[in-house]
Amino acid sequence: MxxxxxxxxxxxxxxxxxxxxxxxxxxxxxxxxxxLPFSLQAQENTLQKLTTAERSDGKGQVIRFHLAQAVDSFQVYQPDPDLIQLTLYQENIDTADINLPNISSAFDEISFYDIPAGIGVDIYITEGKFYDGKAYHDGNSNDLLLGLTETEKSELEYLTKDTEPIIWSSFTITEQNLLEGNGNTPSENSDYNQTRDKMKFDVVVIDAGHGGHDPGSIGYRNVQEKNIVLEIAKKVGGYINEYMPEVEVVYTRDSDEFIELEERGSIANDAEGDLFISIHCNSHTTRQPNGTELYFLGLERSESALEVMKRENKVVRANNDIEQRELSQEELLVYELANSSYITASEQIAGMMEYQFDERAQRHSRGVKQGRFVVLYHASMPAVLVETGFISNPSEARYLTSDRGQSYIASAIFRAIRNYKESNGN
Known part of the structure; x- marks a missing residue:
């Protein structure tokens, strides 16, 4: 004025x-x-952009976090040669409109996560580069600087040996939280109740997708779907054996072997399974998509569901020939008419799993969907296909290849199975 x-x-x-x-x-x-403007500014600290520059001594690079205010505190953690993680502690740090460099020789990817009283940061170092990271305040501004010092690969591998990356969702949950409690219950439905009443529920069939010469999706830095889903499948089975000893666990594969799609359903039917769960990893041509998806048998209603269905129905032969299995709408209609109660129960179970992923394991859920999956079609029982995350996304690839991430996913699947059995009253 x-x-x-x-x-x-x-x-x-x-x-x-x-x-x-x-x-x-x-x-x-x-x-x-x-x-008033100053007090409002104090309530929100904007992370405006990131820039990178060569160090003046020529021995590495510096990543500058341009901040409206200096953070209260920070911590640097390096669990692997190709991953540096930071915690920046300051209330209300806003990263919504951050400007990231289009190209950087220092890192391939950077991700931000909300944590109590601050944010977490994952920095994926460019392949073939080896840096030791140290952070410090810039004396002439509010910015935070991350100094990357070129280091020998062997030295960095020694420094990061036997360390686990931070799983940001673990700031608010523990594995014990995932294994306790009842979660939600399905809504009452006559078809669902009819199937439930007929089922004794004493056999669960767990199907780890792909295997052998069929690697499934190839993710960030060449991680393979077949290896990840096998570990998760074994963890789910382990939880069932420990906490539900009255239920038998049957694996369609428990090693790195190739099993035909139709044979997986036959294994489940021969075991007289009460529930069939097929575990997979998703992928995309870009690195941004993330989250879990649940599928039950039905006609896909979106382009993304159609793409997932095509990928999971694809069979890779030992000679690298690719065969695309087809399930016609007529075949699906016949199945639906004969097994409507199975499909209804499958939808209910998928909803339980979505709840566990979203609310309990705090994973982004992309919803419950339908698809003409050959592996589900051949299992004559309630059946669900689980897409545990996108291994094309660097952060999710890291999460799904970690023991803790696999345990969280397996725990969520187990909880849904247990809740389903409890809702049957047997």
Whole structure:
């Protein structure tokens, strides 16, 4: 507020009996006018952009975090040669509109996560580069600097040996949380209840997708779907054996072997399974997509579901020939007419798993969907296909290849199975 506006007000106020009142009011207005923007700014600290530059000594690079305010504290953690993780502690750090460099020779990918009282940061170092990371405040600004010092590969491997990466969701959950409690229950449905009443529920069939010469999807830095899903399948089975000893676990494969799609269903039927769960990893041509998806047998209703269905129905032969299995709408219709209660129960179970992934394991859920999956079609029982995450996404690839990430996913699947059995009353 300029003096040419203030002075006439003071002159008018001075002529009145309420001069002291007007003067106090004006002081209050001025205080609010000038102090309020600063107080609002203090409540939100914006991370505006990231820039990278070569170090002046030529021995590495510096990543600059451009901050509206200096963070209260920070910590650097390097669990692997190709991953540096940071925690920045400051309330209300906003990363929504951060400007990232299009190309950087320092890192391939960077991801941000909300954690209590701050944010977590994953920096995936460019393949073939080896840096030791140290962070410090910039003395001339509010910025935080991450210094990357070129280091011998062997030395970095020694420094990061036997360390696990931070799983950001573990800031609010523990594995024990995942294994305890009842979660949600399905809504009542006559078809579902009809199937439930007929089932004794004493056999669960766990199908680890792909295997052998069929690697499944190839993810970030060449991680293979077949290896990840086998480990998760074994963990699910382990939880069932420990916490539900009355239930038999049958694996369609428990080693790195190739099993035909139709044969997987036959294994489940021969075991007289009560529930069939096929475990997979998703992928995309870009690195951004993330999250879990649940599928039960039905006609796909979106382009993304169609793409997943095509990929999971694809069979890779030993000679690298690719065969695309087809399931017609007529075949699906016949199955639906004969097994409507199975499909209804499958949808209910998928909903339970989505709840566990989203609410309990705190994984982003992309929903429950339908698809004409050959592996589900041949299992004559309630059947669900689980896409545990996108291994094309660097963060999810890291999560799904870690023991802790696999345990969280397996725990969520186990909880849904247990809740389903409990809802059957047997």
């Amino acid at each position: 300029h003096c040419k506006v203030i002075n006439p007000i003071l002159k008018y106020a001075h002529k009145t009996a309420n001069y002291r009142f007007f003067r106090a009011l004006l002081v209050t207005v001025l205080f609010l006018t000038f102090s």
